[in-house]
Amino acid sequence: MTRYEAAILDVDGTIVRGDRLLPGATEGLRALEDAGLSWLLFSNNPTRSPDHYRKRLAEHGIDVDLEHVLTSATVTAEYLAANHDDDAVYLVGEDRLESILEETGLEVTTDPTEATLVLGSIDRGFTYERLRSALETLEGDVPFYGTDPDVTIPTDDGAIPGSGAILAAMEAVAGRKPDAVFGKPSSVAASAATTRLGASAEDTLVVGDRLDTDVELGTRAGMTTAVVLTGVTTRADLERSAVEPDYVLDSLAEVDSLLER
Known part of the structure; x- marks a missing residue:
């Protein structure tokens, strides 16, 4: 028996790194399934859809239900579609994110004078002109996410x-912080994950390799947290960080030790 009903798992640094399956990942996923937990993958990558991760993990023999994959892109699109479906979005971001937004029925515009909302994200084509256009829209006191x-x-x-x-950069020129940032560790992200899982926060385990996103998500929401040392976090980071996970695992394979408690 285990006290948990569900688990939220990070992807990069927890299950895979680049094209490589991380040691212990398959064993950890099997342990979760054997314990009867439903699990959900949550990536903060804002340029990918759930289908990308389904195909990526299928290459390693891991089957994933699309309904149990979230990314910061899909959480953002769902929130904006539910709360700002009439707004025209000025996007500082990449084409794949734009496609995800438009697939949910949102309007994306390149004209700062027509935009009524600004969304910032990773943008490997970021330019001075794009920043200037974002500032022009933000001067109109529009929602900023x-x-x-x-x-x-x-x-x-x-x-x-x-x-x-x-x-x-956008905050600096506009002189204001975003009204919300939707990926981990936000409350919007936590709510989206627990809704998909159909589990309460106190019955949910979060496992990831980043203290400031994965562990902080669980800490804020009242979930049990575990950090794995297969990604960006080191033991030295743990000593310096104000964010403290409930458990530290060398890899996802050790998650079975938590399920026995």
Whole structure:
């Protein structure tokens, strides 16, 4: 028997790293299933849809239900469609995010004078002109949102700037912070995950490799948290961080030790 009903799992750094399946990932997922837990994957990647992760994990023999995959892009799109379906979005972000937004029926415009909402995200084509146009819209006191707070993203070639870096530039010129940032660790993200799982926060386990997103999500929501050391977090980081996970695991394989408690 286990006290948990469900688990929220990060993807990159927890299950895979690049194209490589991380050691212990398959064993950890099997342990969750054997214990009867439903699990959901949650990535802060704002340029990917659930189908991307379904196909990516299928290459490693892991079957994933599309309804149990969330990304900061899908959470953002769902929130905006529910609360700002009449707004025209000025997007500082990439084409794949734009497609996800438009698939939910949202209008995305490149004209800052027509926009009634600004959304910031990772943008590898970020330019001075795009920042200037975002500022022009933000001067109209419109809603200002971000997809996720990740300042950097780990890759096989080292860290690259993420959405948080773009949002920092937008905040600086506009003189205001976003009204909300939707990815982990936001309350919007936690609510979206528990709704999909059909579980309460106190019965949910969160496992990920980032203290400031995965663990912070669970801490804020009242979930049990575990950090894995297969991604960005090191033991030295744990000693310095104000965010404290309930458990520290060398890999996802060790999640079975939590299920026995």
